[in-house]
Amino acid sequence: MSETWTIKYVIYREKKGQEPKFEEFSLEMRPEEYVLDGVEKIWAYHDRSLTFQHACHHSTCGACGMLVNGVEKLTCITKIKDVTENGGVVRIEPMRNFPVVSDLVVDMSTFFSRMETAKARQVVSLSESPTDSGIKREPNAADDLYRLSDCIECGLCISACPITATNPEYLGPAILAAVQLNGLDRFPELLSWVDNADGVWRCHSAFECTEVCPSNVEPAWRIMDLRKQVVSRRVKNLFGMK
């Protein structure tokens, strides 16, 4: 029989017009279970008024991003044993830097709207993707092959960014990473959108976005690379080059 741990879930609760508070729930969990499993158990067996988002349970939809013991996590792939111990606490809060709608649900509409402006793609060609699989591709061989984009638009990078915390106008890591992936040569109309005080130059190199990204997007690296694209584009524009 598999081992069972007793875990205290401390859950952030906030309903419209009410003061935010934390509620505690004691759960019997297997260490190999995921943090989201515990949240679902609370909803199923303890409190049906608990609101939270989830869908796929395998880190593809990006819906279940939350703050787990103070760190941004995709709760469907975060194991209990990785964040606490037997008799320990799992503290769950909604993502930061987004307005709270209810309990653990945040309003991500501004974020999604910006991703749309950035022309973020759900599918990219293999030639534009990182080669971390170690597979060497022949030149042009990948032209007709496509894969899902790494960014699952979970918003964890926005939540972790200390700059976004104090400047809601800052476009944020995921958005700038999407522009970098598209490339300013391909979408020159995005240049003025990212080349300003609330765009690519607002990043102050805290690298928290890259630390919490569950999908190897490396937003911080992409922001730095986008700066190079911006400078290159400006120089080309200066000399009337395309």
Add this chain to the structure above:
Amino acid sequence: MQSETRKVTLSAILRWFDPRKTEAGNWAFILNRVSAIGLTIYLYLHLIILGKLAQGPEAYDSFIDIVRDPIFVFGEFLVVAGGFIHGLNGIRVILNSFGIGVPYQKQLFFGLMAVAVIASVIIGIRMFTV
């Protein structure tokens, strides 16, 4: 659905200075802010002190006698250390900002901070012994 506007709160500002649960990049971010605030305060104090010159040599000399106290020397040491931390960290930020050494930003941070500590200790020993 109409998007709700998020308000910037004091706790969001304090997050700038909270190193808990964060990694090296954020420690660098925090150190840069703390040292920048310290150096800015020092700059204003420095200008006020220079203003003593306008009050004549006696006023200036009597003030200089006060700042020879070890507490003030320690304050000056913090200015020196802050200058090293901010300056060297700034080099890392400039390099990273243009895509140089981004995968090694942690190593760059720890390496440059080691230089800052060594340089501060050497200057500190001279300040307190010479």
